[in-house]
Each structure stands twice: as structure tokens, then as C-alpha cells.
């Protein structure tokens with residue numbers, strides 16, 4: 001059974017945990033850097049990226065996460081988690097973790113479209129379009145050559161990307177009953193074990 005941790009310092013980590021448990025994954029809640037040692041992959045959930053990154057630094061996660069990712073640990077960031085793992089942000093805050101070769105804009109949809117839903121064709125998963133829930137969501141502005149777009153909005157902006165064993169999604173698959181992206185991440189973790 002794979003062991004996929006959820007970073008449990010702020011945000012909707014419990015929803016990710018509930019989905020992964022349905023998929024027969026063991027899901028430790030990670031609150032201290034030393035707890036990263038026992039896991040095969042990590043999810044950084046949605047929430048408030050400035051708070052999440054602030055707590056990451058207070059608890060000393062930053063250098064440990066960088067090491068783990070360098071040695072191949074799969075990481076998936078959803079929404080605020082995508083912001084946290086980016087290389088660059090168009091905003092001044094927070095200072096991202098520089099783990100994935102993407103530049104991200106926070107709150108890219110402004111007030112009018114604070115939250116919305118859209119059906120997306122997602123590469124690397126089978127079946128019908130994925131019903132994606134966006135909440136004060138970021139988008140990917142640009143990405144390096146090693147990053148592949150898995151899904152984009154009708155206007156062409158990327159909202160799901162993959163770089164090797166790393167995933168980032170602007171939307172919240174953990175808030176739906178469609179487990180296909182969690183299952184994709186589980187397979188990434190199994191294949192990199």
C-alpha cells in the first residue's frame with residue numbers, strides 16, 4: 001500500500017486524505033519535516049498560500065522538501081499548493097519553494113469569477129471530461145521545457161501540469177467524487193517507488 005502524506009498545516013488536507021483512503025492509500029498527516037522520511041509522495045493542499053508558505057518556513061520544511069524532491073519524491077500541489085511549489089510567482093508574496101519549473105499567477109480570475117466550474121479534458125487519465133472546481137484559483141503563466149500541460153481552460157490557459165513525478169492543478173479534485181487525478185498521482189507514486 002503506498003504511503004502518500006498530506007501536508008497538514010493549513011488548508012483542505014482532510015478532503016485529500018478521505019479521497020486517498022478510498023483508493024487504498026495510507027495517508028499520514030505531515031506536520032513536521034522529519035515526518036517526510038516515512039512517505040512515498042506528498043500532497044500540498046489548497047488553502048491560503050501565504051499562510052502555508054509561512055508555516056512551511058516556521059517549521060523548517062523548505063530545505064528538507066527541496067532535498068526530497070531532488071531525490072525524486074513525487075509532489076502534487078493543488079491550488080495554493082500549486083502556488084507554493086512554483087519556481088516563480090507574478091505576485092510579490094509568498095516566496096515560493098522553487099520546486100517545479102512553472103510561473104504562476106495567484107487569484108488569476110479576479111472577483112467576478114472568484115469561483116467557477118468547468119469540464120476539462122485531462123491528459124493521462126481515461127474517460128469523460130473532468131469536472132473541475134476552481135476557488136480563487138491560480139493559473140500557470142509559463143513553464144519550462146520539462147513541463148507538460150495536462151489540461152487547459154477553453155481560453156487556453158494551463159490549469160493542470162506535470163513535470164516528471166510532480167503534478168500541479170489550479171482546481172480541487174478533492175472536492176469532487178471523481179478520483180481519477182488522485183488515482184493518477186497514486187500511479188506516479190507507485191511507479192517512482
Ligand code: GLN
Nearest residue numbers: 046047048049079080136
Ligand atoms: N487564492 C489562494 C492563494 O492565493 C488559493 C486558493 C485555494 O487554494 N483555493 O493562496
